[in-house]
Amino acid sequence: MSALRDLYQQVILDHNRNPKNFRVMQNATGSIEGYNPLCGDHYTIYVRMDGDVIADISFTGAGCAISKASASVMSSMLKGKTLGDAEGMFRDFRGLVTGALASEEEMERLGKLAAFAGVSEFPARVKCASLPWHTLHAALDGTSHAISTE
Amino acid sequence: MHTTTVHSNKADAPNVANQPGQANQDLLERFEAVRLCRHHFPLLRRRVNGKPLVYFDNAATSQKPQVVIDATIRYYEEENSNIHRGVHYLSERATQAYEGVRVKVQHLLNAAHQREIIFVRGTTEGINLVAYSYGRTCVGAGDEVLISAMEHHSNIVPWQILCEEKGANLRVIPINDRGEIELAEYEKLLTPRTKIVALTHVSNALGTINPVKTMVAMAHAHGIPVLLDGAQAVPHMKVDVRDLDCDFYVFSAHKAFGPTGVGVLYGVTKLLDAMPPYQSGGDMIKSVTFEKTVYNDLPYKFEAGTPNIGGGIGMGAAIDYINEIDLASLAEFEHELLDYATKRVAEIPGLRIIGTAREKAAVLSFVIDGIHPHDIGTILDDEGIAIRTGHHCAQPVMQRFGVPATARASFAFYNTKEEIDVFLAALHRVREVLG
Ligand SMILES: Cc1ncc(COP(=O)(O)O)c(C=O)c1O
Numbered sequence: 001m002s003a004l005r006d007l008y009q010q011v012i013l014d015h016n017r018n019p020k021n022f023r024v025m026q027n028a029t030g031s032i033e034g035y036n037p038l039c040g041d042h043y044t045i046y047v048r049m050d051g052d053v054i055a056d057i058s059f060t061g062a063g064c065a066i067s068k069a070s071a072s073v074m075s076s077m078l079k080g081k082t083l084g085d086a087e088g089m090f091r092d093f094r095g096l097v098t099g100a101l102a103s104e105e106e107m108e109r110l111g112k113l114a115a116f117a118g119v120s121e122f123p124a125r126v127k128c129a130s131l132p133w134h135t136l137h138a139a140l141d142g143t144s145h146a147i148s149t150e
Numbered sequence: 151m152h153t154t155t156v157h158s159n160k161a162d163a164p165n166v167a168n169q170p171g172q173a174n175q176d177l178l179e180r181f182e183a184v185r186l187c188r189h190h191f192p193l194l195r196r197r198v199n200g201k202p203l204v205y206f207d208n209a210a211t212s213q214k215p216q217v218v219i220d221a222t223i224r225y226y227e228e229e230n231s232n233i234h235r236g237v238h239y240l241s242e243r244a245t246q247a248y249e250g251v252r253v254k255v256q257h258l259l260n261a262a263h264q265r266e267i268i269f270v271r272g273t274t275e276g277i278n279l280v281a282y283s284y285g286r287t288c289v290g291a292g293d294e295v296l297i298s299a300m301e302h303h304s305n306i307v308p309w310q311i312l313c314e315e316k317g318a319n320l321r322v323i324p325i326n327d328r329g330e331i332e333l334a335e336y337e338k339l340l341t342p343r344t345k346i347v348a349l350t351h352v353s354n355a356l357g358t359i360n361p362v363k364t365m366v367a368m369a370h371a372h373g374i375p376v377l378l379d380g381a382q383a384v385p386h387m388k389v390d391v392r393d394l395d396c397d398f399y400v401f402s403a404h405k406a407f408g409p410t411g412v413g414v415l416y417g418v419t420k421l422l423d424a425m426p427p428y429q430s431g432g433d434m435i436k437s438v439t440f441e442k443t444v445y446n447d448l449p450y451k452f453e454a455g456t457p458n459i460g461g462g463i464g465m466g467a468a469i470d471y472i473n474e475i476d477l478a479s480l481a482e483f484e485h486e487l488l489d490y491a492t493k494r495v496a497e498i499p500g501l502r503i504i505g506t507a508r509e510k511a512a513v514l515s516f517v518i519d520g521i522h523p524h525d526i527g528t529i530l531d532d533e534g535i536a537i538r539t540g541h542h543c544a545q546p547v548m549q550r551f552g553v554p555a556t557a558r559a560s561f562a563f564y565n566t567k568e569e570i571d572v573f574l575a576a577l578h579r580v581r582e583v584l585g
Contacts, residue, residue: 004528004532007528008584013585016584039523039540040548040554062554063522064524065521065522122528125524
């Protein structure tokens with residue numbers, strides 16, 4: 001039960017119910033679809049870059065509570081950040097959901113992302129949490145085809 | 151194996167207990183016999199996440215009774231050797247045992263001849279064999295292959311590839327909102343261009359039992375052969391291929407209490423004889439010179455290479471098991487479980503069942519408003535309940551019903567109403583946890 005509560009933390013439930021930046025972006029400089037063919041999760045991530053800075057980021061699509069909250073939290077944390085910041089956060093996030101992050105210092109750096117710590121107890125859900133990040137990563141890399149978890 | 155002795159323990163007997171009459175008394179006793187079969191499945195005794203396992207993913211694969219596990223082990227411990235090749239004792243024993251399974255399958259399906267039973271890896275390979283071998287010789291440019299809107303990907307993709315290669319067209323029989331075939335539309339789609347109809351007997355995603363006997367007759371009236379995908383039918387009902395009058399029938403042992411990696415393609419001799427081999431190599435030939443190879447007779451023409459002998463032996467034990475338990479009682483009992491579950495889930499606010507055919511196997515596919523199936527699956531798993539979530543390898547069905555995925559509980563005769571109660575409590579928790 002407690003592992004389940006750790007997974008579905010209030011932050012995640014709130015973002016799932018009322019996702020931030022959940023909209024199409026008309027003036028995006030990049031957008032890309034990401035999907036998980038196993039469960040049908042499907043998102044489009046939009047970014048508008050201003051030089052090295054993520055001036056705006058939004059998403060649309062549908063999926064489970066974990067993937068949707070992840071996209072929402074990701075978008076709210078990355079707005080105004082540089083590409084370098086985004087890379088660092090992605091690395092931390094991956095460490096977090098795969099259970100590889102441990103030190104207090106690392107946890108502190110995570111801020112709101114720490115809500116996803118419970119995912120590491122559910123290996124089947126790691127892909128859900130990571131999907132928006134992988135998708136964004138591809139969008140920032142200039143990949144033009146849709147990306148898939150499989 | 152243990153015989154299924156009748157034993158009445160009316161305290162936890164099914165609902166019909168409240169109704170008087172000898173017929174119900176009989177039903178009750180037969181159901182009780184079914185309930186005792188649960189003990190034949192060792193895996194059902196285990197716990198998952200600290201809770202007793204509730205295994206509701208039977209449409210994905212069934213659990214295996216002890217007799218199947220034992221037969222497989224016994225084969226490897228006492229008879230393992232290659233078949234159809236050695237003159238030595240073990241090889242003859244193994245060949246006999248393996249060929250004996252062919253006879254068991256023949257009887258299970260009521261096929262006319264042993265040679266019409268071809269061992270394959272499973273349903274998927276059986277369909278591929280027909281699409282490749284029959285399809286590549288009989289389907290040409292402008293021809294049509296007819297499937298239904300509720301097929302598993304394994305009964306879509308091989309035909310799609312064939313059609314692409316041949317310049318043929320894949321046509322799809324529509325289904326109604328209940329998930330039933332539109333028979334009038336089907337009739338219209340049977341044309342002189344139609345070269346084969348490939349149809350699921352029972353839908354894995356919706357549970358629909360299709361009126362396949364009628365549909366075969368309709369196709370035959372136009373001279374069109376029919377392949378039936380029996381993956382979900384064989385574990386739940388008596389299948390008689392001659393009564394259905396189908397031309398091909400395929401199933402996987404692993405969904406019918408047998409091991410993975412083995413299955414059956416049944417085909418009528420007339421068609422099989424005319425078909426070229428699917429794969430080639432050892433066993434499927436009579437003689438080989440560098441100039442010419444003479445293919446073996448049926449069924450070996452379609453069985454190249456060393457087969458899954460151990461799996462075949464396990465499948466034989468599974469068929470013995472099916473014969474020993476009374477499949478008709480099991481089907482009735484599963485239906486009782488489905489009815490009970492269908493009634494109970496109506497308690498869950500916002501729950502909608504996908505697939506409400508009048509003729510339905512024990513599959514309960516559903517969605518809950520505002521909650522993704524994947525989250526339902528995780529929360530149920532935490533309670534030790536195994537269900538499937540996703541598109542069930544039937545994405546066109548999901549598109550037809552406008553959902554990205556469903557949660558699916560699929561029952562077998564060894565499941566109980568008590569397990570459905572546990573499942574219901576867990577569904578209430580889904581609401582609680584996800585709000
Ligand atoms: C209706 C149906 N057809 C075909 C298959 C494919 O069976 P297998 O994976 O054993 O080849 C399945 C199993 O998932 C099924 O349910």
